[in-house]
Amino acid sequence: MTLLQVMADSAAGAVRLRTTDDAVIAAELAERGITFERWPLMAGLSGATPTEDILAEYADRIAELNADGRFKHIDVARIHPDESDPEWPAKAEAARTKFLDEHRHAEDEVRFFVTGRGCFYLHLGDEVLATVCTAGDLVSVPAGTLHWFDMGTRPEFVAVRFFEEEDGWVGDFTGDQISSGFPTLDQLLAG
Ligand SMILES: [Fe+2]
Numbered sequence: 001m002t003l004l005q006v007m008a009d010s011a012a013g014a015v016r017l018r019t020t021d022d023a024v025i026a027a028e029l030a031e032r033g034i035t036f037e038r039w040p041l042m043a044g045l046s047g048a049t050p051t052e053d054i055l056a057e058y059a060d061r062i063a064e065l066n067a068d069g070r071f072k073h074i075d076v077a078r079i080h081p082d083e084s085d086p087e088w089p090a091k092a093e094a095a096r097t098k099f100l101d102e103h104r105h106a107e108d109e110v111r112f113f114v115t116g117r118g119c120f121y122l123h124l125g126d127e128v129l130a131t132v133c134t135a136g137d138l139v140s141v142p143a144g145t146l147h148w149f150d151m152g153t154r155p156e157f158v159a160v161r162f163f164e165e166e167d168g169w170v171g172d173f174t175g176d177q178i179s180s181g182f183p184t185l186d187q188l189l190a191g
Contacts, residue, residue: 003132004028009123014181016127029131032124033040035140036131045114047158051076054114058160061112065138066162071110073163079155080116092155099149102176107168109141115191116157119185123178130188139159146174152185 004025008014019025022038029036042057052096054076055062060174062074077097082088102123113133120139122129123146141147151157163169 001132002137003046003130003135003188005183006132007130007182008126009128009178012128016054021125023175025131028094029129032122032129033142034129034145036104036137036140037138039112039138041136046157047078047080047115049114054158054160058069058112058114061159065110070164071162073166075161076114076160077164079151081154081156092153095155096151096153099171100120100148101173101177102148103171103173104144104146105141105169105171107163107164108162109169111138112138112160112162114158114160116155116159117152117185118155118157118159119152119188119190120181121145121148121150121179126179126181128181132185132188139155144179145176148179150179152189 001018002022003020004017005015006017006028008016022145027035037060039058045054045057045092066074067155099177111133113135116137117132119130119132121142122131122141131139
C-alpha cells in the first residue's frame with residue numbers, strides 16, 4: 001500500500017499529513033514538483049520474472065515515459081530475502097545503508113516498482129515527505145532534490161530504473177544526519 005507522510009524537517013513527530021489515498025499522494029507530490037504515477041499492475045510478475053519479460057510487459061508505458069529518449073539506460077534492479085544464503089543479512093544491511101543518508105543526484109532518480117516496496121524521503125524546504133512506494137508506483141525525484149531511501153531491514157523489491165547517463169546516479173552526500181531522526185520504512189509501515 002502506497003503511503004505518504006509529511007513531516008516538519010525540524011521535528012519528525014510533527015506529522016502534517018499521513019495518507020494512503022493515491023490521488024491525494026499524487027496531488028501533494030505534484031504540488032511540489034515531484035512526478036508520481038500509478039501504472040497498471042500486470043498479473044503474474046514476481047521477483048523471479050526475468051528482466052526482459054518485465055520490460056516487455058511495461059514496454060508501452062516505458063516508451064511513453066521515454067518519448068524524448070532522454071533515458072539511455074533502462075534496467076531492472078532486484079533484491080529479495082534469501083534465508084538459504086548465510087551472507088543475506090550482511091548483504092541486506094549493506095544494500096540498505098548505501099542510500100540511507102541524505103544525498104542528491106545530478107539527474108532525476110526515476111523508479112518504477114514492479115513488486116515489493118521502498119521509501120523515498122524527500123527533503124523539500126522545511127518539510128520531509130516520506131513516500132512509501134509499492135507495486136505499480138512510478139516516482140521521479142528531480143535532479144538536485146535532497147532525499148534519502150530506505151528499503152527496510154528486510155529489503156524486497158523489483159524496480160525498473162531509468163538513467164540518462166551511465167554515471168548520473170552517483171550520490172552526492174550532504175553529510176547531514178537528518179535521516180537518523182525520522183521513522184524508518186519499517187516504523188512507517190507499523191503505523
Ligand atoms: Fe538517491
